[in-house]
Amino acid sequence: MKIFSGTASKTLAQNVAKELKLKLSEIELHIFPDGEKRIRVVDEVVDEDCVVIQSTSTDTDKNYMELLFITDALKRSGAKNVTAVIPYLGYQRQDHVFRSGEAVSLEVVIRILEAVGVDRVITVDLHSIKIPELFHIPAVHLSALSLFAENIKKMPNVVLVSPDMGGIRRIEILSKMLGGMPYAAIEKNRDLKSGIIEAQTIHGKVKEYAVIVDDMISTGSTIAVAADLLAKKGATEIVVFATHPVFSKDASMLLQKSKVKRVYVTDTIEVLKEKQFEKLEVLSVTELIATELKKNS
Template sequence: MPRTSEPKLISGNANMPLAKAIARRMSLHRGVNVGLVEARVERFNDGEIFVEVFDNVRGEDMFIIQSTSNPANDNLMELLIMADALRRSSAARVTAVLPYFGYARQDRRTKARTPITAKMVANMLVGTGIERVLTMDLHAAQIQGFFDIPVDNLYASPVFALDIKDHFKDQMSDLMIVSPDVGGVARARELAKRINSPLAIVDKRREKPGEVAEMTVIGDVTGKTCLIVDDICDTAGTLCKAAEVLLENGAKEVHSYISHGVMSGPAVERVTNSVMKSLVITDSIQPTPEVKNAANIRIVPTAPVFAQAILNIWNGTSVSSLFEADTLGPIYDGMYTP
């Protein structure tokens, strides 16, 4: 099939600012204008979603940029319907770019008669003709195995490492990376290795979802600047409680680095009133005005790394090269001092 010389991007309504930022970065890299394919994604009066693609996409390598964040069901349906529209329009390949993969926390059966919704969503994506998935910091790495298509899982930790080395360059020897639970130790250890810092763990015992009964710090945090590392901040209850426990155990101050700022319910208020000095999140989920205006919340852009990953997929070159600081540093040139 005939094909133009550039990848084509299309976006739903989940995170249009990020999609436009990715297009701008790709335009910068390519030296030509890489815009979003013109389309309309609307809802009928009864809530049904309708998609119409205005540009010709026959034979094109298409990338749909759409986080399945709140409202998760609407954004997921937008993604599925856009994929179907592109496949029926004879696109050569359809890649789903999901900066945030919703339903990832339902990745296993935690008790009898419960679903594995992450697997069901994977089946739905593959069933609509999506041939590749690009995402960031899956809640559980094994979710990649739920798909029968290639899945490229980017990591926020190399970007966070650049940010930490820039903002904490005068106190690197005092830093302590902290995992807020045992399940996140691998993620925290990865960042700790990148900045050559020790690791501590906050062991939590949960009576029921949304409530934390008890927390214990494993490791000596006395006099340390603690950086809590996790993939999702939802209502921020666990995060704020962990910060309090760390200070009670002698930490000098507490900051947090979270990949996906879901920030639902009372999260912004809790973070604003918490003992944390700062919460750093990415823009994988479009931040609300409340998040943007919060004094102690800072947003790190992901457009540079996603733009380069899309170009690497389109060119057939390595995506894993973006896991290394030497490769990632130039992509974020001008944003962080060496």
């Protein structure tokens, strides 16, 4: 097996390679003055099982193109098969038509990945459990909930909280992992055009220690508003566990100023230095990914 990395997931790829007792294979990347990229595989890959680790978060399109170029270079160089480890799958929130006239962006991306020669995809905590069904190649859906459970079980008098009704299944699974821990869910109404949250209500009993669990944090507004609501309902300590730190716009500042005491995320997306903040703590999915890759080595 040979492990390659795109520029978006260098640190994670190095950690996965180390966990597998492998050396990260070399890719030569040249950027032309107009921004175009030329990618060349340096290592010999004939008849090799190759793995490319590349998250497709911001800049989503750039990171996808890089992943496609690396895959094409590997296939042209004789790789037996290519597994794309995409810890954060960009466009996953656009998996169906919400309003008439929209493209289903995720389906477009999947078709391109398959056409360029990706043989298998491994990803983490998708926004919808139905997304793997859109692929015509094997798609493995891993979850960071076990990482979260290890940390949450040390906390006293906890209620798990889903910040929206769409996350109920996630909360139910985590509750079972933690021996039937109680949970609540927040029902919110969001304007599809503007994205503004218009109203919220809580279903379930709020305890002193509220643990908000979500698949990702984008602008941070959902978490901040949920924390305000939980505090009004009697929660005195509020922490957050979210797999993907998308952190768009001023999310970091908003979370730091919010009523949340601690924000736990994973390294599916590398948090740039300028987006890091005091309340942030990063858990690693290295072992999760390495364990899955070992199954086919």
